[in-house]
Ligand SMILES: [Zn+2]
């Protein structure tokens with residue numbers, strides 16, 4: 001891409017002139033910081049570490065070039081430096097030294113102050129940091145970083161902790177946004193010093209959202225299109241303005257987008273592994289919304305905004321819409337049950353002795369489902385400390401106890417045959433619903449034979465299923481298993497059952513009551529369609545979480561004319 005095309009040639013004088021000419025065509029678009037390339041070409045036979053000297057030089061160059069660049073390119077900032085005349089003079093004398101050592105007049109910045117020189121401490125990349133810290137055998141190289149100037153009007157520098165120092169493109173205040181960088185991997189550290197790699201490469205890394213921010217010319221990524229829908233939705237729900245409540249809006253927007261994708265990838269909210277990341281993100285977003293006065297379930301609504309916005313690029317989101325919404329709702333139901341009580345408990349603990357002990361933090365986690373970062377955030381707002389180490393110790397202690405308990409509890413072995421068969425029977429409900437969803441409404445059950453090991457299932461359909469179709473049915477069933485949804489039974493008349501969309505043979509007598517089994521959420525609280533609804537005699541499990549394992553279709557073949565047969569297992 002063109003950023004690279006124009007920066008790479010800076011490695012030699014001729015190419016630099018060429019780049020300069022090209023740059024005039026695009027000047028005004030980017031602020032580019034020159035890499036430290038020409039400075040680190042060293043004789044390879046050195047007895048002392050050559051980088052001690054180089055780094056000192058770089059530091060001199062660094063401060064000198066900054067000061068001078070600032071006065072040409074950013075007179076507003078330079079003006080504030082005039083008060084410090086000693087610093088200014090000193091920098092100027094250093095700048096003179098640096099002119100002789102650099103191939104270009106870097107102290108002024110190249111391209112009318114659009115390209116800046118920084119030393120190895122800023123513009124060198126290796127896994128270990130600066131050249132001096134690199135072990136023998138490690139590759140590294142200079143880099144160039146590309147910045148976008150958000151402008152002085154935001155007063156980011158004046159509001160930052162660097163306000164008493166001059167501002168410059170690589171300042172930490174945030175006025176200049178690094179939107180990408182190139183690492184020129186061309187050196188390897190050897191016992192004799194640095195040598196050129198035989199295979200060199202340019203490694204470009206860019207921030208997509210930062211580039212969107214620069215392109216849209218807005219002052220933060222939450223004002224770009226990718227977040228606009230979410231921010232608007234939160235404003236609607238909270239009746240508050242983003243501009244006045246940035247922190248909580250940003251937590252919600254960022255965390256719920258991440259959680260939406262995590263769930264879509266199968267990391268459902270839970271207490272362990274990946275699931276706990278999802279849980280923490282959602283819970284922190286719920287607490288942030290609570291701060292904004294949103295006391296009703298809302299995560300699903302934000303997830304929907306994200307699904308609608310990203311589904312074209314990530315079609316999986318549309319396919320998993322149901323499970324994403326369900327998981328969000330479920331997690332929010334769980335946490336809202338304890339949130340208010342937990343907050344009250346926290347208030348008590350905080351006012352008691354102005355700190356939160358490890359045990360107290362663990363109690364908030366254990367009893368009220370507060371992830372540590374929520375406790376930390378609450379404590380931070382009150383300016384009181386949390387004993388994090390104590391929390392971790394309590395956590396480990398508890399883990400050990402529960403491991404021992406579950407080892408004892410499961411000594412009896414696997415669920416017995418009858419239980420297994422009941423589980424697999426319940427799975428056939430899900431499988432039939434999946435088949436009807438994937439292949440069409442014309443699919444009906446034509447027979448079944450279930451043992452504690454496998455399902456054999458016949459259904460009406462007249463073509464061989466494709467691999468994709470089988471996979472889609474498996475995914476549907478596995479989603480339902482992982483969603484930990486309840487299996488509920490309701491007695492109703494056949495007419496009512498039909499109206500409720502129940503699948504089943506309707507060869508019952510008119511007026512007769514039938515049992516309808518629903519696998520999914522109660523519609524009243526979630527508004528979501530169930531995974532399955534079927535007329536059946538039972539027995540069934542109570543919740544899909546009782547089934548441990550993954551549903552798999554082992555075989556799909558013809559049984560007789562217009563009838564297919566599936567053999568499937570949960571393993
Ligand atoms: Zn600054």
Ligand SMILES: [Zn+2]
Nearest residue numbers: 425536537538
């Ligand atoms: Zn059944």
